[in-house]
Amino acid sequence: xxxxxxxxxxxxxxxxxxxxxxxxxxxxxxxxxxxxxxxxxxxxxxxxxxxxxxxxxxxxxxxxxxxxxxxxxxxxxxxxxxxxxxxxx
Numbered sequence: 601x602x603x604x605x606x607x608x609x610x611x612x613x614x615x616x617x618x619x620x621x622x623x624x625x626x627x628x629x630x631x632x633x634x635x636x637x638x639x640x641x642x643x644x645x646x647x648x649x650x651x652x653x654x655x656x657x658x659x660x661x662x663x664x665x666x667x668x669x670x671x672x673x674x675x676x677x678x679x680x681x682x683x684x685x686x687x688x689x
Contacts, residue, residue, distance in 0.1 A: 603679070606678065608680070609668070609682050613636070617633050644677030668682050669683065
């Protein structure tokens with residue numbers, strides 16, 4: 601299944617990668633993104649369903665959640681939002 605990221609999700613990934621670079625060695629944020637993308641692809645499987653997330657904002661849009669909010673349509677797994685820190689991003 602194809603994995604897609606919304607502009608919002610990509611912005612959040614960039615912020616997280618910058619933070620990781622700031623607290624670790626240069627390039628660690630990019631390596632984290634590669635591992636994160638592999639993790640997401642491990643969930644983007646055909647004929648798999650996930651429980652709807654119960655958060656009021658995310659459930660309003662019928663998003664599903666692991667550590668990210670996503671939708672599955674046709675043959676695509678689209679990352680909508682990435683939840684990090686103490687609240688929704």
